[in-house]
Amino acid sequence: MKYKAVIFDLDGTLVNSIEDIADAMNQVLKNRNYPVFDYNTYKTFVGSGVKSLIHKALPKENQEPTEIETCLEEMMKVYSENCTNKTATYKGILELLDILYSKHLKLSILSNKEDSLTKKVAAAKLPNYLVPVLGLKHEALKKPNPQVVLEICKFHSIKPEEAIYVGDTGIDIQTAKNANMLAVGVSWGFRDTQELIEQGADCILNTPLDLLKVL
Known part of the structure; x- marks a missing residue:
């Protein structure tokens, strides 16, 4: 794929x-x-x-x-x-994003953080080539509901199976599964890897650049 x-x-x-x-x-x-x-x-x-x-x-x-x-x-x-006082990108994230962008991959964000706050943090800490950047607007559309992540696929004119969803919680893995996307977990986030494994992560990254091996 x-x-x-x-x-x-x-x-x-x-x-x-x-x-x-x-x-x-x-x-x-x-x-x-x-x-x-x-x-x-x-x-x-x-x-x-x-x-x-x-x-x-x-x-x-x-x-x-x-x-x-x-x-x-x-x-x-x-x-x-x-919201931007102490918040910082994880080591290796900016390098990963630049490499992915250079490979002409479409890069987006979908968070359960309220939409305006998601946009504010992303604008302050991340490159402007991540489009769209979407947070939670309606409680009913909260992940693991796949509706918004599927809308992102439509925005990019791609099929869901042509996308990878990367997250740090079981909810993120469920979201990817519900959308028929490759479900990639990260070990440096807010949950332990056991939760990601139990929810069926297709693979788990130990460093951001490990995503390049998946690609």
């Missing part, structure tokens, strides 16, 4: 954003005198969008719908103002 496109998850795959995410959520929790969490714990919280993060971070007894919505609004504001 000759692959024509690589679609990437963002957080935990292209960029390490966990400290900015955790710092923002902890600020929301501190403002309410709720318990806060360390960075490693937040790695288990992320991957399914901000609303899911709020659910996991709030105390069980404080998960009324109004409280969730209020915290969501505050989290979005705090994180939006601080």
Whole structure:
């Protein structure tokens, strides 16, 4: 199979954003005198969008719908103002992207991070040749729903089986499988490789440049 496109998850795959995410959520929790969490714990919280993060971070007894919505609004504001403070690309990512671009592969991003924040982080930290860069706009379209990643294929005028989807969580692997794409996991992200294997990853990268071997 000759692959024509690589679609990437963002957080935990292209960029390490966990400290900015955790710092923002902890600020929301501190403002309410709720318990806060360390960075490693937040790695288990992320991957399914901000609303899911709020659910996991709030105390069980404080998960009324109004409280969730209020915290969501505050989290979005705090994180939006601080989403590029500590976030950085993983070692080897920029080199990989440049090589893929030189090979005329189509490169895109699909994240479960809210769409405007996905675009903001990508614009600050990644090359502008990743097109389109898409985040979550509607909860119903959240990964592993394959609808948006299939729309990216249509945008590039390719078949799903001509694309590789690269991510760091089981949800990313499910997304690729649901879309009939090659499912590639990364070992440097927010989840352990066992989760990726259990979800059926076709292969797992230990460094970004390992993707060149897959191609």
